[in-house]
Amino acid sequence: MKKKEDLSFDFDFLEKLVVGIGEVSQITDIPTRQIRYWEEKQIIESLPEKEGKNRKYDYKNICCLLRNFWTKVILWTLHPKK
Numbered sequence: 001m002k003k004k005e006d007l008s009f010d011f012d013f014l015e016k017l018v019v020g021i022g023e024v025s026q027i028t029d030i031p032t033r034q035i036r037y038w039e040e041k042q043i044i045e046s047l048p049e050k051e052g053k054n055r056k057y058d059y060k061n062i063c064c065l066l067r068n069f070w071t072k073v074i075l076w077t078l079h080p081k082k
Contacts, residue, residue: 014059018047021055024062030069043068 025032038044039055044064046055057065 017059017062018056019062021046021057024057024065028062028065028069030065034069035065038065038068 019027021032021035024030024035035044036055039046044057044061046057046061049055
């Protein structure tokens with residue numbers, strides 16, 4: 001008899017998930033330059049950094065990055081520049 005898989009998700013893990021800007025860029029395929037621009041425009045916010053350290057982002061900010069990226073893609077698709 002086959003055992004049922006436990007499909008529960010550890011949401012606490014998402015609260016602890018923190019990755020650097022390079023990793024976020026690799027995961028999302030959004031250039032680091034774009035990520036820095038959105039941070040400069042206060043669209044997203046990196047976690048407080050120690051001097052000389054790379055920017056770090058949590059799950060909430062990664063989701064925000066993806067929303068902004070896909071909104072940009074959809075708007076561009078609907079209204080391409082000539």
